[in-house]
Amino acid sequence: MFRHYKASSLLRQTLVGRTSVSSSLNCASAPQIILVHSQNRSYSKLNQDDVNHFKGILNKPEVAVIEDLEGTGSSSELSGYNTDWLNKLKGNSKLALRPSSTEEVSQILKYCNSRQLAVVPQGGNTGLVGGSVPLDDEIVLSLNRMNNIIGFDKNYSILKTQAGVVLEKLIEYLEQFGYMPPVDLGARGSCHIGGNLATNAGGIKLLKYNSLHANTIGLTAVLPDGTILDNMRALRKDNTGYHLKHLFIGSEGTLGVITEAAILCPKIPAAHNVALFALDNFDKVEEVLRASKDYLSENLTAIEFFDSESNNILKDHTKHRNPLGYSHNYYMVVEVSNFDNTSTAEENTKIIEDKFFGLFEKISTVIEDGVIAQDSSQREAIWNCRERIVEGFFKEGMTFKYDFSLPIDKFPVFLDKIRDKLGDHARTGGYGHIGDGNIHVNASIKGYDNLKLFKELQKELEPWVFSLVEDYEGSISAEHGIGSFKAPYFELNKSNKMVSVMKQIKGVLDPNGIMNPHKLFD
Numbered sequence: 001m002f003r004h005y006k007a008s009s010l011l012r013q014t015l016v017g018r019t020s021v022s023s024s025l026n027c028a029s030a031p032q033i034i035l036v037h038s039q040n041r042s043y044s045k046l047n048q049d050d051v052n053h054f055k056g057i058l059n060k061p062e063v064a065v066i067e068d069l070e071g072t073g074s075s076s077e078l079s080g081y082n083t084d085w086l087n088k089l090k091g092n093s094k095l096a097l098r099p100s101s102t103e104e105v106s107q108i109l110k111y112c113n114s115r116q117l118a119v120v121p122q123g124g125n126t127g128l129v130g131g132s133v134p135l136d137d138e139i140v141l142s143l144n145r146m147n148n149i150i151g152f153d154k155n156y157s158i159l160k161t162q163a164g165v166v167l168e169k170l171i172e173y174l175e176q177f178g179y180m181p182p183v184d185l186g187a188r189g190s191c192h193i194g195g196n197l198a199t200n201a202g203g204i205k206l207l208k209y210n211s212l213h214a215n216t217i218g219l220t221a222v223l224p225d226g227t228i229l230d231n232m233r234a235l236r237k238d239n240t241g242y243h244l245k246h247l248f249i250g251s252e253g254t255l256g257v258i259t260e261a262a263i264l265c266p267k268i269p270a271a272h273n274v275a276l277f278a279l280d281n282f283d284k285v286e287e288v289l290r291a292s293k294d295y296l297s298e299n300l301t302a303i304e305f306f307d308s309e310s311n312n313i314l315k316d317h318t319k320h321r322n323p324l325g326y327s328h329n330y331y332m333v334v335e336v337s338n339f340d341n342t343s344t345a346e347e348n349t350k351i352i353e354d355k356f357f358g359l360f361e362k363i364s365t366v367i368e369d370g371v372i373a374q375d376s377s378q379r380e381a382i383w384n385c386r387e388r389i390v391e392g393f394f395k396e397g398m399t400f401k402y403d404f405s406l407p408i409d410k411f412p413v414f415l416d417k418i419r420d421k422l423g424d425h426a427r428t429g430g431y432g433h434i435g436d437g438n439i440h441v442n443a444s445i446k447g448y449d450n451l452k453l454f455k456e457l458q459k460e461l462e463p464w465v466f467s468l469v470e471d472y473e474g475s476i477s478a479e480h481g482i483g484s485f486k487a488p489y490f491e492l493n494k495s496n497k498m499v500s501v502m503k504q505i506k507g508v509l510d511p512n513g514i515m516n517p518h519k520l521f522d
């Protein structure tokens with residue numbers, strides 16, 4: 001049984017162990033919706049000589065080159081490289097290349113650049129904005145064979161790794177040293193660290209551990225002309241000139257390919273626990289946020305929220321149940337950690353209990369109800385209430401998915417406006433990373449058989465919603481990136497001057513425009 005917070009009696013809890021926040025989600029079974037099609041610009045057409053060239057330069061060509069030049073559809077493996085995780089896009093690539101070293105990536109790009117062949121770099125292909133699959137017949141450059149962990153520097157807690165390592169493998173590797181990656185996502189079982197870097201992926205840990213921009217100490221990146229930029233000395237302090245690594249982090253594969261990274265890693269907390277609160281209005285959500293930040297300070301490791309529609313969607317489509325039920329307007333998940341490794345397990349338990357007890361005293365008149373986990377499975381159950389909402393919307397039907405940054409006081413009015421706009425056509429929920437101003441809006445129409453309605457609504461909704469975000473001085477992407485889905489709106493959300501400098505940088509590094517065409521810039 002979960003232990004309930006009640007204003008009259010807060011009982012001491014038993015806190016044990018540590019658990020991952022959730023297992024990986026997988027959207028591979030979704031019915032397919034094709035949303036974007038693009039005719040490539042003046043790229044060359046891939047021919048047999050090109051394929052033979054790649055076979056000649058790559059180690060183990062039998063696994064490094066996956067081709068279907070004739071377009072017979074004989075390679076089902078190629079179909080995986082062509083299809084995005086949400087099953088919203090299907091490209092028409094005839095060739096996927098799987099290099100095994102930075103040198104091979106360099107040779108591939110050099111050749112593609114000289115032949116004007118377009119390239120889509122691909123990591124775990126778990127992105128949500130259509131950024132990692134071809135829109136036409138671009139060559140897929142997959143990093144999935146570059147999956148070696150290079151090592152961990154215990155003096156400076158810096159991990160060195162190849163880009164194609166799955167995030168979960170890094171989590172497991174670092175555990176032996178008592179450390180963890182600074183980033184964690186629902187897709188941890190499939191996403192690659194290189195893809196996380198290329199998209200500057202966020203997630204629930206960002207509040208505490210900051211972004212990948214902040215934690216990346218060094219990178220190796222390959223430019224479209226094959227030049228290797230090796231910055232893997234991994235010096236914590238290196239104040240010499242422009243930090244080119246930042247150009248590649250979040251560039252969504254439009255400037256080059258990240259092949260290695262050196263990442264600063266935080267210690268795994270000695271202990272942690274989570275509580276779930278129910279609230280009746282959004283002002284109170286903000287109050288709990290402020291109280292948690294003020295009172296818990298550095299012990300606050302995550303704070304998330306979800307609204308009642310998101311909670312209902314979870315109930316309707318997944319096996320996960322909210323221990324606080326379904327009658328409240330808002331819910332918040334608060335995670336508290338203790339970092340003092342010299343404390344005993346009992347002391348840790350008490351330290352965390354005291355933290356929650358102190359927080360509860362401050363918010364007891366604000367919350368309607370609350371529970372604290374008593375063991376690792378309850379922690380997971382609480383996290384599932386938040387992390388599995390995605391799965392619920394996905395099962396409801398075709399989903400509009402957004403990841404906005406907004407001033408927090410605009411969250412409720414913003415959601416109301418979207419609900420008004422979509423009317424009865426969709427179920428719309430808001431949830432996300434309240435601690436860093438990032439709201440996810442998911443809106444699902446029922447089922448997968450009304451693509452016409454979906455597209456009609458999209459036409460109405462998107463120009464309007466993205467300009468609303470601009471009016472509110474927010475960002476159209478807090479963490480998922482621009483990809484191809486948001487590319488038409490990218491320039492709306494940035495000043496002309498900024499877009500112009502970005503395009504100049506793109507022009508310098510990728511003058512032939514071979515890298516990930518139609519992503520980021522429309």
Ligand SMILES: O=C(O)CC[C@@H](O)C(=O)O
Binds near residue numbers: 203402440442479
């Ligand atoms: O699928 C989504 O819309 C959000 C996914 C992820 O960023 C999350 O925070 O759960």
Ligand SMILES: [Zn+2]
Binds near residue numbers: 202203
């Ligand atoms: Zn998120």
